[in-house]
Amino acid sequence: MSMESLLPFLGMVMAILAQAANMVVNKAAMSKGTNKYIMVVYANGLSTLILLPPALFFHHRSGRPPLTFSILCRFFMLALFGGSAQIFGFVGIEYSSATLGTAMLNLIPAFTFILAIIFRMEKVQWRSSSSNAKILGTIASITGAFVVTFYKGQPIMLLPSSHPLNLFSSKSNWVLGGLFLAADSFFTSLWYILQASTLKKYPAVVVIVCFQCLFTTVQSALFTLIAVKDANAWELRLDMGLIAVLYTAIVSIVLRYTITTWCVRKAGALFCSMFKPLGIIFGVIMGAIFLGDPFYFGSLVGALIIVTGFYAVMWGKAREENLVEGGSRWESLGQNKAPLLQNNIQEKHNCTSILCK
Known part of the structure; x- marks a missing residue:
């Protein structure tokens, strides 16, 4: 494996590891x-x-186009979808486990496919075998x-139940x-389509992410002011809460997004x-x-089914891209051959004229 192909591979492993670790840190x-x-804010x-x-x-x-009202509205909706996904994800892992959270992330391609059909993007x-x-x-x-x-x-x-960090509650x-x-995956799919x-x-990734984080901060702050009545809850101490905020902001949002974007540019979205x-x-x-979270048999069976469906969707997408790429090559080849064919016909005509003379 060459270094050019190895770096995207390592980058995506790091990105997925950072995402899974983020769920564990937030759960803790x-x-x-x-x-x-408050962590979202x-x-x-x-x-x-x-x-x-x-x-x-x-x-x-870079001389990007001006920030029009229409573009800002798009940023606002991106923040709304992304922020909603974050909140649903945090609530979901609070009620269940980080393991279930990572398994449910594989629903994103399926939801994206359904939404693409609804919005007539697909x-x-x-x-067609790819569609099936x-x-x-x-x-x-x-x-x-x-x-x-x-x-x-x-x-x-x-x-063992005596594990000091066993945080899984029977409640x-x-x-x-x-x-x-599941709602987290659905809103993430909406975010992907709008993005x-x-x-x-x-086409300015850093600017888009910056405005999205800004609008998400404002939106989540307004929501949190209504949902959280205890003013003391806003106080951050030198504990796991501060670590979770720092990790989510620096690693999960800034670094992970940057690494993923770079890998998409280098190896493509399908690879990532x-x-x-x-x-x-x-x-x-x-x-x-x-965390001492137990791993259940239902999670194993369901995760295997989800992963199977995930790769089926990805296979169909890859096959479609190959067909489109192949069709473009044939079309390009046909366009290149047409002048050559005309030249050959013209040359034969000229030769015939010379012989007739």
Whole structure:
């Protein structure tokens, strides 16, 4: 494996590891009493401060188009979808576990496919194997999500109850957590679709992320002021809550997004998507070691179904891209051959004329 192909591979492994670790860190912070809504506010606020200088620099140097009201509205909606996904995700792992959270992230391609059909960004061709693969993969992913949500089963990996960091509470509502995590994946899919169209109109990643973090900070702050009545909850101490905010802002939002964006540019979106199931493995290991979370049989079965559906959707997408690429090559080849054919005909005509003379 060359260094050019090795770096995106290592980058995506690091990005997925950072994402899984973020769920574990946030779960630990919430179990210690840190408010989930306040973490969203502080994390996005800190991310805004970190991204503001490079956003201003790149916007000034690159000569981007002006920030119109329409573009700002898109940024606002991106923040609304992204912030909602963060809140639903935090609530989901608070009620369930980080392992379930990483498993449910694999629903994103299925939800994105459904939304693309609804918004007429995707056409279903029933006789096409790629479309059928995406449809069956979507059904499998949603089925797997139902399994991990509504069927818990027996624990198949359980640390001793005396583990000092065993934070899994019997009061946690597994089903409700699974539904919130499904909502997280749904809003993330909406965010992906809107982000793709926004980048076409305003191709400045750092500026978009900076404004998104800014708007998410404002939106989540307004929501938190209504939802959280205790003023003391806003106080951050030198504990797990502060670590969670710093980790989410610096690693999960700024660094992970930067690494993922770089990997997408180097290796393509499909390559990066194939690493999503790694989050389940990382989530299980870190959840068991640092939180003492048990791993249930239902989670294993459901995760396997979700991953199968995930790869079916990705296979269908890859096949479509190959067909489109192949068609473009044939079209280009045909355009290149046409003048040559005309030249050959003209040369033969000239030769015939000379012989006739």
